[in-house]
Amino acid sequence: MTLLTSTETIRSTPLLGQSLAKLTEWVQQQDQPSYRGKQLHEWIYQKGARSLLDISVFPKQWRSELAGVEIGRSTLHYRSPAPDGTVKYLLRLSDGQIIETVGIPTENRLTVCVSSQVGCPMACDFCATGKGGFIRNLKTHEIVDQVLTVQEDFGQRVSNIVFMGMGEPLLNTDHVLSAVRCLNQDVGIGQRLITISTVGIPGRIRRLAEQQLQATLAVSLHASNQYVREQLIPSAQQYPLEALLEECRDYVRLTGRRVTFEYIVLAGLNDQPEHAIELANHLRGFQSHVNLIPYNPIQEVDYKRPSPRQIQAFVAALKAEHIAVSVRRSRGLAADAACGQLRASGLQPAAH
Structure with a gap:
């Protein structure tokens, strides 16, 4: 910096x-x-x-x-609480752009889902953010501000951070890394409690590994084969699944840390036991963990959320192949604050 x-x-x-x-x-x-x-x-x-x-x-x-010196805080544009305690915030930046961040409380922790870009250029077919296009990268202070905003609103310390909001973090690597260091050293959040998510940008996972951070890497896989992945993630056409997985293996070798693979489960598309077995074949012998995410609906597409029974069958198939797996509980659905639902919508400003 x-x-x-x-x-x-x-x-x-x-x-x-x-x-x-x-x-x-x-x-x-x-x-x-x-x-x-x-x-x-x-x-x-x-x-x-x-x-x-x-x-x-x-x-x-x-x-x-020093009246003209800016600390660099955003303005609260809109606050949307969900019945489960999750709160979505629309924050107005100094140039008028709007971003979203989400506070997710549980019994023993407060997690913030932060954005790294205004919009997102990846255009993943199931994701609301990608439908709105890309405007710009966020700066370090605009990322850190999201965490401070949630911390102040909840009146308690933030314990965990996930870079899973708007944007592709590894297309904004410099500011994301700077923000991670600031959140760790200045705000006081342990690196092991920070997760950086990516759909995979060639060469960027290796670059992240070279930083030797203690943060968790989460790779948004979302498919067990290249054909389905290209349907869901347009950029996958330039980054074959095997190349992405090889870079992830390099990450494990360089850091000694496992990789979490995020997998959004879409009914009738990637939710069958044979998909689970295909996924397991890619990950066998890999220091990894699979995080299944039942699809959260958005207006622009007609994908369906799989039934709990189908999710459990997928989990059982992975466990039978000795693959570590968990299912993420969706938080904030009622406020459109769940995974894949974030977008900078033109809602009315928050009351002060």
């Missing part, structure tokens, strides 16, 4: 996303004592300051001189 140096850069680069060391150097450049850096860091990451004017421990004169 580029260090803030000149006055012009200071006023155009948000402070959110900067480390304690960089914030300390920045306040010293403003002829302030170094301890102001720790104060600034605390107010941004722990106390949720949205403006330098909020930081009451700073001298009033200095705050007024």
Whole structure:
């Protein structure tokens, strides 16, 4: 991340996303004592300051001189709670773009599903985000802001983060990696509690492995063969299934960490026991885990959600092949906040 140096850069680069060391150097450049850096860091990451004017421990004169410096927080555009406690947020960015993030509470944790792009260029056929096209990558502060927003709204610390919102994280690798480090070192979330999801971009999984993060890699497979995968994921035409799996094997060799394979189960398309056996043949001897996701409906396509009995038959077929498998419970369906349902819709602003 580029260090803030000149006055012009200071006023155009948000402070959110900067480390304690960089914030300390920045306040010293403003002829302030170094301890102001720790104060600034605390107010941004722990106390949720949205403006330098909020930081009451700073001298009033200095705050007024820095009136044009942005911390980099978004504006809450819409808040949609679901009966299961999940909350979907539409956040308005500084350029007016809208993104979605989701807070998912359980008994012992609070997970945030974060977006990495405005829209998504991958155009997966079952996904609402892909139907809306791609606008731009999110910056580091725009990713971190989502976590702080959920944390503040729930009034409790976020424990887990999944990069499974809008966008393809590995098409925005630099800012995603920067955000992971910030969330780990500055917000205080363990890397092992962070999951980065991807449909597979040639060469990017190896690059992620070289970072030696402790985060979990989740690969959106969604099919047991190349033919069906191309139906669901257009980019799969340029990235054969075997090539993707070989890169995943490299990831395991380089990191010693297993790969989670996400598999959206679509009735009548990829949900038969023979599909499970075909999938198992790809993964046998692989340090991996399969996460089955029953399809969550969207308006644009007529895919169907498989029955619980069909899901259990798929699970049984994988277990018979000694493949580790679990079924993800869909959260936020009533608020269109479940996996595959996120889109930046033009809803009315939230009441304040």
